[in-house]
Amino acid sequence: MVGYRALQVPEAVHRGMPSSTLTFIVSLDDGVEAADTAEALPATRPNPIILGGLHVLASHVRQRRGQAGVQLAVHPLASRALFGMPSAELSVTDFDARPVLGRWSVELHERLTETPGWTDAFELVAQYLADARRRRDGAGVRPEVAHAWHLLHRSRGTASVAHVAERVGLSQRHLNTLFRREVGRTPKTVGMLMRFEHTTGRIAADVRRCGRVDLAQIAAETGYCDQAHLTREFVRFAGTSPRAWLAEEFQNIQDGGHTDRSQWGDDTAESDRLGDPASP
Template sequence: MMGYRAVDVPDGTHLGMPSASLTFIVSADDGVEAAADVGQLPLARPQRVILGGLHVRASHVRQRRGQAGVQLAVHPLAARALFGVPAAELSVDDFDGSAVLGAVATELSDRVAEATSWQRAFGVVADFVQRRSDGRDDVRPELHHAWRMMRCSGGRVSVATVAAEVGLTPRHLGTLFRREVGLAPKAVARLMRFETATARIARRVAEGGCVDLAGVATSTGFSDQAHLSAEFVAFTGLPPRKWIGAEFRNIQDGGHRMSDPDNHDPVESGRLADTASP
């Protein structure tokens, strides 16, 4: 969970990068405009609560001065408890959180907007999470175990190995994954590898350094730089160097708040005033 308040960020658009976490944003302003396709962005309405499932193509987000709110990276297996539906039922092209949460979405956004400090804003969201989950967990333990194995390996462990460990056939495991999160285990593993790679690239750019794409590829489970480049094109439509060039200002301005799953340390920039995490 991270709070953001953009002060010195130019108007524009940036890519919402695919990851192995659900996107959940509670705005403290008029809302966020997002669309699955850049051509749809001019038609997007501001949404005070953004909620999206696991997507394998980058979304497009309108970036405006003064935007503020609280953003969470939500574990997909927590969707039933928090949102009342499995992650597989969350839209990947319509990010209107009120369609899932109803009037609760507006109430939550109002309370975050009224908070007089980050501590109180985080408390509002944390209270929502606690009340919604209330210790419930309706997800099969085999899925929890399988997800932990995949996450701990950075998406490198084979599906066959995971299935054998949790006592299921690869086909049965795939069925359960698709039913719960909307993607097959192999697709989730790809997202995990890509998420780690993009977070490390964004961190290096934010630090003002030169990005060693070959080194990033090797350290995050890709066979080589060409493999990483192919995944970038598949997920974003851009090779990594073009993505870095197109998104460089956004990264430097704090337009990306990515977390490296290996160290849980969010990439952030000093150009977002009052950026905070609990």
């Protein structure tokens, strides 16, 4: 959970990177303007509460000075317990959470805008999720799916689907079916997302620390065949090359740098452009 208030952010369009978590945002203002494509963004209206499924393509978010809210990275296997449906049923193109969450979410947004500080804001959102969990007591996922997710996450997405299926006692086909039913993606795609997420985090950390990054070295250390393989997967998920993306996110970095992680970039590459960031 991260609280953000963008005091010095230039007005622009931000590329929201895919990740292996769901994004849940409750705004402290009118809301977030987000679309699955840059072409669709001009027609969007602010959504006070954002909830997105497991994305495999970068979203586009209009960045405005003064935006504020609370953002959470939510485990996809918690979706049934928190939101009343598997994450496979959450939209990856319509980010408005109100049709899914109903009046509870509307009340949450209204109450959040009245909180006097971050501590109260965090407590309010945490209480909302705890209450949602209690209302759906018993909602969960099959243990084979949970264990398979754990194995993929522990390997940072590099474990083979055959190895994971064997460890959880299922055929690859059955595991694929269960993953699609629960999160809307196959184990292979989830693993690729996890590896991409870990890699972009490494890239962002190197850029912030020393202003440049060795992509070939990172590719070797994160399970890609080579730098070209990393670049192809980056283009697949981000819609642009590492260098082009770096230029968007870190305009002050000289040639040689590259960067980032999660949906709408809360506490990672955006941290140098947010005023009054906070996290519990």
